Amino acid sequence: xxxxxxxxxDTQESTQxxxxxxxxALTVPDVPWNLVIWNDPVNLMSYVSYVxxxxxxxxxxxxxxxxxxxxxKGRSIVAHGSKEQVEQHAVAMHGFGLWATVExxxxxxxxxxxxxxxxxxxxxx
Amino acid sequence: MAKAFKYGLKGISGFLEPAERELLxxxxxxxxxxxxxxxxxxxxxxxxxxxxxxxxxxPSDRALxxxxxxxxxxxxxASLEFRQLTERSLRESKIGALRAAALGLDKDxxxxxxxxxxxxxxxxxxxxxxxxxxLDIRDEADADHVHQMQDWSQAEDVESYLALVYNFTTWLQExxxxxxxxxxxxxx
Numbered sequence: 001x002x003x004x005x006x007x008x009x010d011t012q013e014s015t016q017x018x019x020x021x022x023x024x025a026l027t028v029p030d031v032p033w034n035l036v037i038w039n040d041p042v043n044l045m046s047y048v049s050y051v052x053x054x055x056x057x058x059x060x061x062x063x064x065x066x067x068x069x070x071x072x073k074g075r076s077i078v079a080h081g082s083k084e085q086v087e088q089h090a091v092a093m094h095g096f097g098l099w100a101t102v103e104x105x106x107x108x109x110x111x112x113x114x115x116x117x118x119x120x121x122x123x124x125x
Numbered sequence: 126m127a128k129a130f131k132y133g134l135k136g137i138s139g140f141l142e143p144a145e146r147e148l149l150x151x152x153x154x155x156x157x158x159x160x161x162x163x164x165x166x167x168x169x170x171x172x173x174x175x176x177x178x179x180x181x182x183x184p185s186d187r188a189l190x191x192x193x194x195x196x197x198x199x200x201x202x203a204s205l206e207f208r209q210l211t212e213r214s215l216r217e218s219k220i221g222a223l224r225a226a227a228l229g230l231d232k233d234x235x236x237x238x239x240x241x242x243x244x245x246x247x248x249x250x251x252x253x254x255x256x257x258x259x260l261d262i263r264d265e266a267d268a269d270h271v272h273q274m275q276d277w278s279q280a281e282d283v284e285s286y287l288a289l290v291y292n293f294t295t296w297l298q299e300x301x302x303x304x305x306x307x308x309x310x311x312x313x
Contacts, residue, residue: 002268002295036198040191041268042257044295046302047250053309060310090196091211095218097250099191101198 001045001071032106035079035086038099039070051096052078055089080105127293129300130237132307137242139235139301146230148290152252153227159189159255160216160223178213181205188258192219192251223248242305249298256291260284 037048045067052063056079069076079089086102093100128140141149162178172179183205184190193212195204226248229241237245262268272295274288 002265002272041262041265042254043250044299044302046299046306047246050246050302050306050309053306087196087207087211090207091215094192094194094196094215096247097192097254099194101194101196103198 001039001043001048001067002041032104033081033083033086034077034103034105035081035089035093036075036101036103037066037070037078037093038101039074040099043098045071047096048098051093051098055092055096127297130297130304131300132304132311135236136239137237137301137304137308139237139297141230141235145293148293149252150227150230152256152290152294153223153230153248156192156248156251156255157220157223157227159186160192160220162213162216173213176211176214177209179209181208181212183208188255191254191258219247219251223251237301239308242301242308246298246301246305249294249301253291253294253298256287256294260287260291 049063049067052058052066066076066078090100090102127145130137130139196207197203222244225244260271262271271288271291274285277289280286280289
């Protein structure tokens with residue numbers, strides 16, 4: 001991803017704390033397929049975050065966290081679901097121009113999105 | 126000079142000079158022509174109607190492959206099956222967004238509804254993906270190198286011209302996305 005080039009006084013980040021947890025319901029942990037978003041040097045960081053917020057309904061905090069994971073680690077699992085659900089998401093992501101693939105959740109995954117019970121990553125107490 | 130998109134009472138508005146509109150019009154048209162599927166007279170009309178395309182293959186052109194990427198990594202057969210079911214409608218939705226954005230260029234005032242803004246942001250993104258392939262942007266260092274090209278008086282070859290066009294569309298998309306993010310904040 002590429003950094004924004006139109007930074008101005010009106011682009012300050014607003015930190016949002018209240019809504020981060022509620023959207024976790026969208027990523028049910030016990031379903032067998034992942035939607036993976038891959039990094040590329042073209043898509044704007046702001047655009048990727050916008051897509052995560054507007055399409056998945058993620059909070060700004062969660063969208064930015066996933067966007068930065070894509071940027072830094074090269075990929076991020078941004079949604080889980082049935083095969084049909086993640087395939088539908090993949091088409092939507094391709095519509096936005098993001099590079100998305102689907103994969104079975106089981107099996108060795110070296111990416112940053114490995115799930116485990118009780119991990120609670122990114123959640124607030 | 127174009128003005129950055131702004132979010133205000135009327136929604137998202139921007140300003141483009143006639144030459145900039147002409148440039149964007151031709152960029153949108155280029156990407157539309159890349160995405161328009163080859164006309165195959167012999168194809169099954171029922172399959173076409175429900176969006177299936179059993180003749181589809183992974184595109185050989187890199188830029189087109191970036192617009193219509195494989196959906197399953199390291200699995201050509203599964204990716205092809207996915208293409209057969211989805212690629213036609215993906216092409217159509219991209220073409221639809223590009224046409225909608227191009228149509229908006231005909232109006233004097235650039236005031237975007239939320240739907241217009243979505244069409245514009247994906248259309249600009251697709252244009253940038255294609256330009257980036259033509260400019261051979263493979264990693265962040267390549268992107269930085271291209272980004273340094275900002276002076277139109279230096280445009281002496283096709284590559285530097287493409288780099289300037291890429292930087293212009295990047296700037297325009299960034300300002301649009303910032304306005305769209307602001308509109309999300311306001312609504313929530």
